[in-house]
Amino acid sequence: MSLRGRRALELALTIASPILLLLLWEAISRSGRIDRLFWPPPSSLWDTAKSMFTDDDLLGETWITVERILFGFAMGAIPGVIIGLLMGISWPVRAFLMPIATAIYAIPKIALLPLVLIAFGTGEMARWVIVALSIFFVVALSTMGGVLSLDDIFTDVARNFGGGRWTLFRTVALPGATPAIFTGLRLALGFALIVVVGTEFVRPNGGIGSLIWESYSILSIKKMYVGLVVTGVLGWVLVLVLDLIERLLVPWRQAR
Amino acid sequence: MEIALARATVEMPKRGNVSRQPLVQIRGLGRVFESAAGPVTAIHDVDLDLRQGEFLAIVGPSGCGKTTLLRIVAGLETPTSGEVDTAGLPSDRPANAMVFQGRSVFPWLTVEQNAAYGLSIHRSAKRDKAKIIDRLLETVGLSGFRKAYPHQLSEGMRQRVAIARALAVDPELLLMDEPFGSLDEQTRFILQDEVLRIWHETGKTVVVVTHSIDEALTLADRVVVMTAHPGTIKDVVPVTLARPRDQATMRSDPEFARLFGRIWESLRTEVLDSRAAGAGR
Numbered sequence: 001m002s003l004r005g006r007r008a009l010e011l012a013l014t015i016a017s018p019i020l021l022l023l024l025w026e027a028i029s030r031s032g033r034i035d036r037l038f039w040p041p042p043s044s045l046w047d048t049a050k051s052m053f054t055d056d057d058l059l060g061e062t063w064i065t066v067e068r069i070l071f072g073f074a075m076g077a078i079p080g081v082i083i084g085l086l087m088g089i090s091w092p093v094r095a096f097l098m099p100i101a102t103a104i105y106a107i108p109k110i111a112l113l114p115l116v117l118i119a120f121g122t123g124e125m126a127r128w129v130i131v132a133l134s135i136f137f138v139v140a141l142s143t144m145g146g147v148l149s150l151d152d153i154f155t156d157v158a159r160n161f162g163g164g165r166w167t168l169f170r171t172v173a174l175p176g177a178t179p180a181i182f183t184g185l186r187l188a189l190g191f192a193l194i195v196v197v198g199t200e201f202v203r204p205n206g207g208i209g210s211l212i213w214e215s216y217s218i219l220s221i222k223k224m225y226v227g228l229v230v231t232g233v234l235g236w237v238l239v240l241v242l243d244l245i246e247r248l249l250v251p252w253r254q255a256r
Numbered sequence: 257m258e259i260a261l262a263r264a265t266v267e268m269p270k271r272g273n274v275s276r277q278p279l280v281q282i283r284g285l286g287r288v289f290e291s292a293a294g295p296v297t298a299i300h301d302v303d304l305d306l307r308q309g310e311f312l313a314i315v316g317p318s319g320c321g322k323t324t325l326l327r328i329v330a331g332l333e334t335p336t337s338g339e340v341d342t343a344g345l346p347s348d349r350p351a352n353a354m355v356f357q358g359r360s361v362f363p364w365l366t367v368e369q370n371a372a373y374g375l376s377i378h379r380s381a382k383r384d385k386a387k388i389i390d391r392l393l394e395t396v397g398l399s400g401f402r403k404a405y406p407h408q409l410s411e412g413m414r415q416r417v418a419i420a421r422a423l424a425v426d427p428e429l430l431l432m433d434e435p436f437g438s439l440d441e442q443t444r445f446i447l448q449d450e451v452l453r454i455w456h457e458t459g460k461t462v463v464v465v466t467h468s469i470d471e472a473l474t475l476a477d478r479v480v481v482m483t484a485h486p487g488t489i490k491d492v493v494p495v496t497l498a499r500p501r502d503q504a505t506m507r508s509d510p511e512f513a514r515l516f517g518r519i520w521e522s523l524r525t526e527v528l529d530s531r532a533a534g535a536g537r
Contacts, residue, residue: 151358151359153356153357153358153359153360154360154362156332156354156356156360157354157356157360157362157373157421158377159332160330160331160332160352160353160354161350161353161373161374161377161378161425162350162377162378163377167377171362171373171377172362175362175364175365176362176364178364250364251405252363252364252365252405252406252407
């Protein structure tokens with residue numbers, strides 16, 4: 001098969017799988033073999049979604065969730081990158097922080113939500129903090145890994161030109177670790193979405209998670225489905241934006 | 257070949273004031289590494305003078321400590337005994353710059369950013385910097401690739417970038433650790449010619465570590481032969497081949513064959529010893 005033919009088939013198959021799934025669902029739902037209240041045909045969700053834009057401020061609710069993700073993400077990712085770089089560069093820092101990092105890394109951070117609520121009250125701050133906690137360690141550890149995997153030869157070059165610790169940090173560790181940092185950030189973004197939606201389930205106060213949970217509570221199942229679809233699209237868009245930023249900041253990364 | 261002719265008639269290096277004092281004096285130099293299996297002597301009791309403007313090659317079997325010797329001279333490692341007297345080197349600018357073995361060019365910088373790396377650390381004036389980089393990229397034949405990233409270049413071009421980066425800081429001493437080891441033979445010949453041309457033009461003192469006798473004879477005024485385990489200097493062979501050296505005619509010179517034979521004879525026993533000693537490694 002020619003390369004172009006293969007590409008075309010690949011694209012067709014990629015598009016085909018979600019469409020097939022939706023068609024199957026539509027067909028079964030319409031046939032009445034499953035309860036249409038809980039498994040409404042996908043085609044019926046369109047009208048629900050349209051009304052939700054006006055009646056339920058769907059965009060506004062989505063934006064509340066996006067804001068929570070962004071604040072929490074920044075609060076966790078920025079310290080994560082800095083601590084990760086320090087852990088990569090300095091073995092004493094690494095030896096000191098590694099046991100704590102690996103131990104806490106394994107705890108599902110959402111389990112800490114009660115503690116966070118006690119410490120930070122029940123406002124927005126608690127949501128940001130739980131997101132920050134959830135992503136800090138994955139960002140720090142992958143940043144550290146990025147620094148550690150850098151060839152010693154780059155350090156030698158910097159030292160040979162008389163570069164000190166700050167030069168090493170700025171010209172070798174930071175740029176060299178950026179691909180690994182972005183790998184960590186991509187994972188972190190997924191975590192952040194999960195945790196924000198989770199907190200909105202537990203303590204509904206606006207946001208797409210609250211919308212899903214409240215729709216479920218009043219058996220407004222179609223609205224719940226619309227909320228799920230919006231959540232999925234949101235996750236996809238956030239990763240696209242991150243990929244775009246990476247392409248701008250890491251132009252030297254070889255095409256994968 | 258105008259440049260080469262100019263060199264043939266001018267005996268003195270360009271930078272006036274030639275002193276008889278060697279540029280670098282290495283005395284009783286030793287380096288012992290601690291390893292899990294106990295101390296390992298990388299080099300032992302090395303005496304060597306680097307003369308201003310000369311091209312010196314160091315050959316030896318793998319693991320003979322030739323890279324360690326070079327790294328000590330570069331200041332990247334400290335000796336456990338002996339000393340390197342660099343009183344002959346200038347103090348107002350970087351005394352040495354190294355062209356490393358393997359992939360030392362920063363993948364995250366463009367060709368021109370890589371070439372300017374040493375200069376940016378030394379915070380030299382911006383205007384000068386641009387001019388120096390222009391000229392150097394011209395010299396190493398990379399003018400058309402200023403904005404390219406290393407992964408877009410061939411291995412040979414990347415090594416040219418490394419050479420430009422080292423030369424940019426105008427070091428008195430250019431150190432090269434197996435600079436062409438990973439290149440194919442034809443690319444290697446071309447880069448050897450270019451390094452010789454640059455050496456002619458700049459009058460720098462160059463030390464190259466290589467495993468290739470052929471490369472050592474192509475480039476050097478003197479070839480230092482090292483023993484293995486521990487690394488010591490076994491022989492220093494003056495290379496009397498006429499300059500400028502041409503890759504083809506040089507190899508048909510009977511002197512080339514004689515020198516090759518002498519160095520290989522000296523090395524052969526070392527390589528065999530080294531393989532016996534290092535069999536478990």
